[in-house]
Structure formats: structure tokens, C-alpha cells
Amino acid sequence: MTLQEKEKKIVEVIKELKKVNYPGYSRDIVSFGFIKKIDVDESGYVFVDIEVPTEKEDVFESIREKVYDVLKHREDVEISVRKREIFKKNKIPIRGKSIAIYSTKGGVGKSTVAVNLAYSIKKIGFNTAVLDLDIHGPSVPRITGTQDYEPYSPDGKNISPAEKFGVKIMSIGYMAKGDTPVIWRGPMVMKAFRTLTFSTLWADTDVLVMDLPPGSGDVQLSLAQEADISGMVMITTPQELALEDLRRGISMFKKLSVPILGVIENMSYFTCDSCGKRHYIFGKGGGRDVAKSYGIDFIGEIPFDPDLMKMSDEGRIYVLEKDGEVSESFESISKKILEKLSLRK
Ligand SMILES: Nc1ncnc2c1ncn2[C@@H]1O[C@H](COP(=O)(O)OP(=O)(O)OP(=O)(O)O)[C@@H](O)[C@H]1O
Ligand SMILES: [Mg+2]
Incomplete structure (x- = not known):
């Protein structure tokens, strides 16, 4: 596989993943930065590593299901979706x-x-x-x-x-x-x-x-x-x-x-x-x-x-x-x- 072909595959897969929104948001998991790694091996197989920073089981499951769903038509993709612990973030005292x-x-x-x-x-x-x-x-x-x-x-x-x-x-x-x-x-x-x-x-x-x-x-x-x-x-x-x-x-x-x-x-x-x-x-x-x-x-x-x-x-x-x-x-x-x-x- 040439570098160009690999890049093309990555772009294609990312485009599919951009269809998955965070539940309740209009933003997708790619722009949230959940895609940790995406690689293509020599035979053209794409490996996608997704990490969801949430403690909510339903949110995690919903994202996982949607990811598998948007990529199910591809036989050249291997997906891993994991949950990651999040830090407790404090609210900055502003109105907006x-x-x-x-x-x-x-x-x-x-x-x-x-x-x-x-x-x-x-x-x-x-x-x-x-x-x-x-x-x-x-x-x-x-x-x-x-x-x-x-x-x-x-x-x-x-x-x-x-x-x-x-x-x-x-x-x-x-x-x-x-x-x-x-x-x-x-x-x-x-x-x-x-x-x-x-x-x-x-x-x-x-x-x-x-x-x-x-x-x-x-x-x-x-x-x-x-x-x-x-x-x-x-x-x-x-x-x-x-x-x-x-x-x-x-x-x-x-x-x-x-x-x-x-x-x-x-x-x-x-x-x-x-x-x-x-x-x-x-x-x-x-x-x-x-x-x-x-x-x-x-x-x-x-x-x-x-x-x-x-x-x-x-x-x-x-x-x-x-x-x-x-x-x-x-x-x-x-x-x-x-x-x-x-x-x-
Ligand atoms: N668009 C611009 N046109 C002309 N000068 C600019 C422009 N943007 C920044 N500068 C000038 O470039 C210099 C560096 O800018 P600035 O101090 O804002 O950078 P910085 O990224 O905050 O730097 P540092 O990393 O040291 O904090 C300053 O002298 C600033 O006035
Ligand atoms: Mg500065």
C-alpha cells in the first residue's frame, strides 16, 4: 500500500466516524477528540482505537453501537471502543x-x-x-x-x-x-x-x-x-x-x-x-x-x-x-x- 492509499483510507474512515454524535450533542466524536489512534497496515487493514471519557454506561454503549453501525459495511476495519475515567472538572465561575x-x-x-x-x-x-x-x-x-x-x-x-x-x-x-x-x-x-x-x-x-x-x-x-x-x-x-x-x-x-x-x-x-x-x-x-x-x-x-x-x-x-x-x-x-x-x- 502506498502512503497515499493509506491516507485515503484513514480519511474515509474518519468521515464515517464523523457521523457519530455524542448523545445529546450536535458534535461528533471525532471533533471531541475520542479517536485515539487510527492506523493502516500493509494489507490495507484499518485499526481504529476510540476512547470515550465518560462514566455513564448508556452514553458509552450508545456511542459504541453507533460506531459499529457506521462502519459495519466495511470489511477492512477493526474497531476498539474503550471507556476512560475522567477527571472531575471544576466549573469556572462565569455565566457563559x-x-x-x-x-x-x-x-x-x-x-x-x-x-x-x-x-x-x-x-x-x-x-x-x-x-x-x-x-x-x-x-x-x-x-x-x-x-x-x-x-x-x-x-x-x-x-x-x-x-x-x-x-x-x-x-x-x-x-x-x-x-x-x-x-x-x-x-x-x-x-x-x-x-x-x-x-x-x-x-x-x-x-x-x-x-x-x-x-x-x-x-x-x-x-x-x-x-x-x-x-x-x-x-x-x-x-x-x-x-x-x-x-x-x-x-x-x-x-x-x-x-x-x-x-x-x-x-x-x-x-x-x-x-x-x-x-x-x-x-x-x-x-x-x-x-x-x-x-x-x-x-x-x-x-x-x-x-x-x-x-x-x-x-x-x-x-x-x-x-x-x-x-x-x-x-x-x-x-x-x-x-x-x-x-x-
Ligand atoms: N498579526 C500581527 N501583526 C504584527 N505583529 C504581531 C501580530 N501578532 C502578534 N504580533 C506581535 O508579535 C509579538 C509576539 O506576540 P505575542 O506576545 O502576542 O505572542 P505570544 O504567542 O503570546 O508569545 P509568548 O509565547 O511569549 O507568550 C508581539 O510583539 C506582538 O505585538
Ligand atoms: Mg503570550
């Missing part, structure tokens, strides 16, 4: 949904995108908030110009977030100020994560956007295991290197059964002021390709704009000040995310 912005590689624009996405969704008419979970290198206070905020506790238990132009913001940066970097160790990171996430007074937040540090360390793991996040949004630039990392990231969250809402490609192209043409400085279409090969949705591209960098450095919110293609792409991405979260105005 939460998304986490993730990339394995540093500097691809997570913090910039997280902040502008929150304001863009706010403009559409939802209450939004930003949670900076980059414990080691918080940058949201600077990007939002809220460095001077002093958090306080109105009840001796919970903390009040900062607020700028109607968006609530929380970051470890408000507590650990000064030039001396704080050396956080594992358990402290976990404690900081829990306090920021579960003890902030998020009130009537409809959409909480979480900015993560790069990679797959303690914070990502705690978040995926302990919090009831609605989904991950992966960010990449069109470069090959970043894409390789993204592949790893996707499989990590799939393993932890956290829904992946889709991929955003940042710094996709640069539109030249004088000639008006799009220049694909880092390559073209890489994010879209990787999304496709993983069966994940491509949510959109954000162009490169030096003003985005400049304004973020000055604590100014780009999407509130500048119209044009960057703000438009944030708007279109926001709408797609809201749709995925089933939030309607």
Missing part, C-alpha cells in the same frame, strides 16, 4: 463559555490575539473577560495598559479583576510586580492557576478568553484536567516549524479530551500599503493544511500589521481604534467562535 488560546511555540501571537479577540467579541455584544495564565511571563497587563491595577478582595476570599473598556482582566502580573522575576515551582504554579481561574469575580462574563504560556507544561495540564473549558483555539504562524509544534499540541489536548474548536493562523500575510497586494511573508496556507489533516476546523487568518505590534506595546486596543482588514478578520473569527460555542445575540 470559556476558550483557551494555545500554541506550543512561543511568540506566535497568543496574547495579542487573546486580548483583541476578547474586545472583538465584546463589540459584537457579549460580556467578555481575559484571563492571563502565563504565570512565568504575563504580558496581558502591558497589552491592555492595566499594569497599575491593584487587585483586592471584597470578601476575603475572591479577587476583583481589572476592567478596561468594559472587559474584565486578571493576571498574575498584578500581584507579582517589579523587575525581579518570580521563580515559580510546580505546586505554586498550580496554586496560582487555581486562584486566578476559580477565585476571580468574573460575574456575568459570557465569554472568557484565556491566554496560555507556550508549550505543554503545568498550566496547560491543570487547565485541561481541572477546569470545564469549552474549548481550545490553536494559534500558528504559516511557518513549517510552528506547524510541527502545532501537531504535537493537537494530540496532547485530544489525549486529555479537551475539545479543539479550531486553528487560527496569525501573521498570515502582509498587505502592502503602496501596491495593495498581499505578501505571504511566512509561506501560504500552512495553518489551513494542518487543520485539514487533523480534521479540525480552520477558523481564519489574521494579517501581519506593524500597528498591531506597536499598539500592543503601548497598551492600546487595536480592534477598538483601527478599522480595516485586521479588525475585520478578528470580527469574522469572533463570529465563528461564537457560533461554535452556540452563543447567539
